Amino acid sequence: MKTRNLSALFVMLLIASGLSGCKQVKRMFRNTTKEAQAFNNKLVAANKTINLAAQAFGRHLKPVLEGKKADSAALDKKFTEMKAAFDRVDQEMKGLKVPDLDGAKKLYDAHQKFLDGQREMINGTLKKILEVAKNDKLDVQAKRLQISKLLPEISKREGQDLKVLRTAQREFAGKNKLQLR
Numbered sequence: 468m469k470t471r472n473l474s475a476l477f478v479m480l481l482i483a484s485g486l487s488g489c490k491q492v493k494r495m496f497r498n499t500t501k502e503a504q505a506f507n508n509k510l511v512a513a514n515k516t517i518n519l520a521a522q523a524f525g526r527h528l529k530p531v532l533e534g535k536k537a538d539s540a541a542l543d544k545k546f547t548e549m550k551a552a553f554d555r556v557d558q559e560m561k562g563l564k565v566p567d568l569d570g571a572k573k574l575y576d577a578h579q580k581f582l583d584g585q586r587e588m589i590n591g592t593l594k595k596i597l598e599v600a601k602n603d604k605l606d607v608q609a610k611r612l613q614i615s616k617l618l619p620e621i622s623k624r625e626g627q628d629l630k631v632l633r634t635a636q637r638e639f640a641g642k643n644k645l646q647l648r
Contacts, residue, residue, distance in 0.1 A: 502566050503643035507636065509563060510578050513556045517585060520545075520552035524593070526599060529599055532614060536608045537600045546597050555584055570639035577635035584628040592620050 524545040531537045560582060565575045599605065599613045640647050 497635060499568055500644050503568050503571070503639065503645050506568070506571060507564050507574075507639065507647075510560075510574070510636075513560055513578075514581075516552055516556050517549075518550040521593075524549045528596065528614070531600045531607070531610055534611055534645045535630070536607065537610070537645075542597055542600055549593075553582075553585060553589055557586065568639075569642035570635070574632075574635045574639040577632045581628045581632045584624055588624060590620055592617050 469561065524542075527541045527545045560578065563575070565571050596614050596617050599610055599617075602610065605613070636647065639645070
């Protein structure tokens with residue numbers, strides 16, 4: 468009889484705690500690994516979108532680095548597309564619901580910092596590179612030299628930001644039993 472009453476009491480407590488929003492009990496009954504994977508995948512997809520747009524811009528910049536004349540219209544188009552892709556990702560990430568999982572907030576914050584760095588590079592260094600590449604007053608060698616001096620700024624900043632992001636991502640993966648590829 469006591470066992471039956473205790474079982475009924477336990478069930479009532481579970482229901483009550485679920486209704487009252489007890490996070491620990493709710494966590495016990497959901498598949499957090501799938502939720503963690505979905506969250507991580509959204510961040511990875513966002514980064515991939517930005518990367519692909521930046522690569523497209525880079526392919527149109529490559530002839531200038533090889534000492535050839537810039538196709539200003541194509542560079543403008545690819546820069547605008549890169550900026551638009553970033554803006555879409557930025558808005559999506561600002562609206563992303565951060566799951567109630569260990570390390571999720573830290574990973575999200577690291578990703579936001581990464582996006583801040585991307586924004587600064589697009590509006591700063593990459594915009595300068597675009598202006599140099601399109602500058603008809605500079606010969607191709609001067610353009611190449613000036614752009615070559617700006618490229619390490621991008622590598623350095625992105626490397627620093629990625630290091631912080633990847634550390635947070637590894638911690639999140641470890642806490643939520645994810646295997647990163």
